[in-house]
Amino acid sequence: MLLALVETVNAFVAPALAPSEKDWRAAAAEVRAGFQPGDLIVAAPAWSDSLMRVQLGDLVPMPIAGRMDAGRFGRIWEISQRGARAAETQSAQMAATSRHGRLSVKLWQKPAARVAFDFLSQWQKASLSVSTPDRGELPCWMAQAKFQCGEGTSLGPELLEIDTALRNGLAIDPHERTITVLEYSDVPFGRELAVAAGLHNVWLRKSGDGKVHLRVLADGRELGAVDAGSLSGWSVRRFDTSGLAGRQGKVRFEITVDKAHGRHFGFAAEARNP
């Protein structure tokens, strides 16, 4: 009977505990007042992201919204409710907090990774080739803001849906029995090379079951690999390149697939100093 009373009272009270539009406007005003270029704004829980973007979407443009990860952001504004905390703020220290009705605005700070080279934004500086057992290595060419290759492969930047989140990445439909090689020269190395990869489009992930293998080499030495399957999500791996830090060299990405059907592969990478 006590339970019935509690549940009844909750049914009437709970709707009033949701943040109002006024709360969102006040929280947004607070963020906007302290926002600096290069800041990241996030909502917690993540499902409230669209409500945050209604107020502050102009400060979260596509390159930021589709970020690889939060490594490069030293200041993170978090608008949270019900005690939630955004994953991006893990390991950060709270620098300021304020309350706006049912919402909290928190400014988190952490050492930002200094990006020495962004492989996504610098993709046009790379060279692409495909290598097959029959025809050997064939170079690709640039056309319509993409690399195009003779046997139908293409590679270019896209906004991708990977693991039901939006990510900016270099996208490719890999072919079977083919090694697609994306190579960058004169890359300034940092202490780590962060690589993230996954498969685009929920229906394509459903329709295929092949695995895409991304092999990463720095100056001819294999750093490691990232595999992308239908359930692997957006996998971020950080390879230690402290031995190469401060130098320039070649970075080579080799992409292969066992079963190509429905595999639209996307990846991003940064050479950086965390």
Next chain:
Amino acid sequence: MSEDAKPVQPSRPRREWLLPLFLALATSAWMLAVEGHQGIGRDESQYFRAGERYWGWVESTVKEIGKGHFASAFSRGAVDAAWDDNHEHPSLMKLLYGASWRAFHTCDCTGPKRGLHPIPITGKHATLPLFKRESSAFRFPAILLAGLGVALVYWLARRVLQPLPSAVAAVLSVAQPHYFFHAQISCFDVPITVMAVLVALAYWKSLRSPRWGILCGVFWGLALATKHNAWLFPFFLLPHYLWIRRRDLLRLRPPRIPLVFVSMATIGPVVLFVLWPWLWHSPVDRARGWLVRHTQHEHYNFEYLGRNWNLPPKETDRKLLRMTFPFVSTLITVPVTTLALAGIGTVLFLRRRRRTAEARLSNPGSRENRVFVDEGPTAAHASWIRPGIDVDLSPGVFLAIHIAGPIALIALPSTPIFGGVKHFLPAMPFFCVVAGAGAAWLVQFARRLFSPLRFRGALPASLAVLLCLPAVAETQRSHPDGLGHYNLLAGGFAGGASLGMNRQFWGYSALPILPWMIAHRPTSNRIYWHDVLHDAITMYQRDGRLPIGVGDAGVGENVVEQSDLGILILEKHFTVYEGLEWQAYQTTKPSSVYAHEGVPFVVGYERKPQPPRPEQP
């Protein structure tokens, strides 16, 4: 009759009819009062269309017969022209929806809306204009049936419980946010749940009455003509029958095939055939197609515990996680008080099972006996037309099978879960009968506790209201977004979203954002409606909720770029469309969001005029 220690007496007929009638009317009135706030889903919009076509066929067939063109009226071409539409589901409810629309809509069909109908409009319809919105007229049969369902739960509960706890069971059966969502729309999920109760009640009564044995066959035919879930009903009834006749089995004397199963096997398919003209010209092939369609159904996308499920899981850990779906969903969608009552009721039924009817009669004042109405054996020998007359009918087993059956089927990792709770809704009325037993026990407990007090007489009814109140309040709170509602254990809408539970499906939630869309309608009229089906857009226009001629850019990923305004139904797997809208409109900033208790359901984007380029120096 006192509900205390005296032997159970027959209830007054007036109470047996008036109370369920009141509950049924109250239920339908509640739904009629609020259904207009609930948008139109993909499935419902197709049933509107099919229903209108089916009824159009009935009218044209009557006319043709009147002209003496009997053969052409029933020709394959004439039948299939109407009944091919949405033939993956049987006819009964769609036919009722169409008939209700035809009878009760307010006709302005010959004006600008003439072209929005799926059948030719030859003149103004003579109707009894009960409803301003056409969609309400379509929904009316579902709403009436939901009311009937509440009365049926009462009557089912009365087989084992006193009137007051039976009424509690009836109220709790409809006062569930997800159930309520499905109950007021022109779909099949609550109708088939009502049919499940109807068939179960008829079967129960058939164990001692041949009249109900015959009726059960008719009712099962109606259930088959409602939705394919009806295929499963015999699999729930047969184990119960074998259980009550287990002594025959132990004596290696197989029980006789009872009238009710003969009736179901013969009358049921005939009723289905008569009511579904799609089968008339090719019954075997088309019935097989119906079977194949639903036994090999695609796994649509569905969010559960933060993951998107759209294939049968292959890995053991994912299979195990997936198997928890109906149990976890029940635990966090059914109002908590109802769950607690069902927990108490389960204990009572388990204790009842261990007692014989004779023992109960010898100790009528025991706690269980004050909860349960006794329907012990009334004769020494059974017959095939009264096959349960000599045995206890084991209501606990009966309810357990009807609860566990639908849930177990959905727990199989190979079964699609895209419908969420609605796919095992037929378990819920039986679950609520068990909850009713829990309420009965609580009432008895409270009466003992407060026995010296003067208000003791008003206590049962007050307590019944108190026990129903949270469920009713939660249901009202959830409206019109019952699909996204989760209970106190989960933390409501926000708690469910944080747990990664499904929020909605099939685009019903666009309704609250329509005024913004109208206000921001682009001059190009190129609007991307995402998951809102064209049939739903058409009905919104017919209902006067959208201007006639509002644009629809179409479906698919490639049409987003061609639109100037678009919405996005927020489901986990639809993120890809949000990316397309960001790119098309060059912004990540929605212009509008519809949220319920702070949880977003739909967002709207629009292409803003580009700022003028700065003049060249």
